[in-house]
Amino acid sequence: MPLAEFTSSEPLTLGVELELQLVSTHDFDLSPQAQDLLRLLDKHTGAWDVKPEITRSMIEIGSSVQREFSPLRAELNDLREQLSQAARRLNIGIAGGGTHAYQHWSDQQIFPTERFEYLNDLYGYLAKQFTVFGQHVHVGCEDGDKALWLLHALSRYVPHFIALSASSPFVQGVDTGFDSARLNSVFAFPLSGRAPFVRSWDEFGHYFDKMTSTGVVKSMKDFYWDIRPKPEFGTIELRVCDTPLTVDKAAALACYLQCICSYLREERPFEPEEDDYLVYTFNRFQACRFGLEGEIVDPKTKQRSKLRDDIIRTLARIDEHALDRKALDASNLLRDSVFAGNDATWLRQQKAKGLQLSAVVEGATERWMG
Incomplete structure (x- = not known):
C-alpha cells in the first residue's frame, strides 16, 4: 500500500481519543461487555465517536475536531455522561x-474484528497484554513537511506528557514502582519508540516504501511510535499519555500540547536535530519510572533538571499562547496537578489508606463517571 498524500488540515486543530476500562460493579475487575455497550450507544447524540478496541473490556472514544479548551471539555463531558x-x-x-x-x-478476550484477529495471530500473548489504556491527541498541520518538523520538535516535551498523565502504577495486583507502567507494554511491540529522523514528506515516503517492501509494514497503523504522522487526517498524533482519571484533565493535556505546538511553530526556539534523540530514551524512562519527580536532560546544554520544574518553566513560557488560544484554564489545571501530583499519586494514596485494589478501582470509576 503506497503512503497516502498528506491531507491539509487547519493548523493547531485538535482531536482527542481516549481508551477506557469497562469494569464490573460487582468486583471491579474488567468486564467483557464492549459489544453490549456499543449497541446501546449506536444512536448517541453528538459529533463524537465510539468504537471497539483490541479486547472486549475496553472501548475507544474520539472527539470531533476542536479548536479551544472549553468546547473540547464540554464535548468530552457530554460524551462521559452518555457513556x-x-x-x-x-x-x-x-x-x-x-x-x-x-x-x-x-x-481477556479479543474483540472480533479482522484487524484485531490479525494482531492476535501476529503478536500472540502480547495482543492480550495490550489491554492498556491511553490518550491520543491529534494536532492539525497544513502539510507533511511541517508535520514532521513539529513531530521532531515535540520530542523534547514527550516526558512532560508521560509524567503529567501517568496513571498506571499497578499491574496484576502489584505496585510496579512506575508511574506509567502502561508504556512498558507498548514498548514490547516492534516499531514502537521514536520515529526515524526524516524531515520532508518525500523522504518519509521513501522510508515508508522501504518498510513496506520488507513486508514488515502494511500501513501507518503498524507503527506504534510515541508520535506518528496521520496523513489521512492531516495530523500528527501524540500517543504517550495514559488515559487520565477525568475528562477535564484529558482536555487540559490536549490544550497543553496545542499551546506548545503554537509556541514551537511561531517562535521556533530551536531547530530539531538527530542528536536531540541521544537523551530521548533516558528522559522517557525517567518520566515513566518517576513521573514528575523524574529528571530530564536538555539535549543541547546537557543540563539535568526535575521534570516538575521543566514543566513549570514551559507553562510560563507558553502563557501568551495559552491566552491567545483561550487555554489558560487548561494551563492552570495542569499547574495545580504539578504540585498536587499526577493520577498515579492519587491511586497510590488511595491504596495507602488501606483500601483493597478493588476499592481503588471503584474510586477511579466514580471519578470518571462523576
Whole structure:
C-alpha cells in the first residue's frame, strides 16, 4: 500500500481519543461487555465517536475536531455522561487509568474484528497484554513537511506528557514502582519508540516504501511510535499519555500540547536535530519510572533538571499562547496537578489508606463517571 498524500488540515486543530476500562460493579475487575455497550450507544447524540478496541473490556472514544479548551471539555463531558448512562443500564462502570490494577491478561478476550484477529495471530500473548489504556491527541498541520518538523520538535516535551498523565502504577495486583507502567507494554511491540529522523514528506515516503517492501509494514497503523504522522487526517498524533482519571484533565493535556505546538511553530526556539534523540530514551524512562519527580536532560546544554520544574518553566513560557488560544484554564489545571501530583499519586494514596485494589478501582470509576 503506497503512503497516502498528506491531507491539509487547519493548523493547531485538535482531536482527542481516549481508551477506557469497562469494569464490573460487582468486583471491579474488567468486564467483557464492549459489544453490549456499543449497541446501546449506536444512536448517541453528538459529533463524537465510539468504537471497539483490541479486547472486549475496553472501548475507544474520539472527539470531533476542536479548536479551544472549553468546547473540547464540554464535548468530552457530554460524551462521559452518555457513556455513563449506558454503562449503568448494563451494571458496569467506566474508568480512566493507564492500566487496570489487577486484571490478568490471560482472561481477556479479543474483540472480533479482522484487524484485531490479525494482531492476535501476529503478536500472540502480547495482543492480550495490550489491554492498556491511553490518550491520543491529534494536532492539525497544513502539510507533511511541517508535520514532521513539529513531530521532531515535540520530542523534547514527550516526558512532560508521560509524567503529567501517568496513571498506571499497578499491574496484576502489584505496585510496579512506575508511574506509567502502561508504556512498558507498548514498548514490547516492534516499531514502537521514536520515529526515524526524516524531515520532508518525500523522504518519509521513501522510508515508508522501504518498510513496506520488507513486508514488515502494511500501513501507518503498524507503527506504534510515541508520535506518528496521520496523513489521512492531516495530523500528527501524540500517543504517550495514559488515559487520565477525568475528562477535564484529558482536555487540559490536549490544550497543553496545542499551546506548545503554537509556541514551537511561531517562535521556533530551536531547530530539531538527530542528536536531540541521544537523551530521548533516558528522559522517557525517567518520566515513566518517576513521573514528575523524574529528571530530564536538555539535549543541547546537557543540563539535568526535575521534570516538575521543566514543566513549570514551559507553562510560563507558553502563557501568551495559552491566552491567545483561550487555554489558560487548561494551563492552570495542569499547574495545580504539578504540585498536587499526577493520577498515579492519587491511586497510590488511595491504596495507602488501606483500601483493597478493588476499592481503588471503584474510586477511579466514580471519578470518571462523576
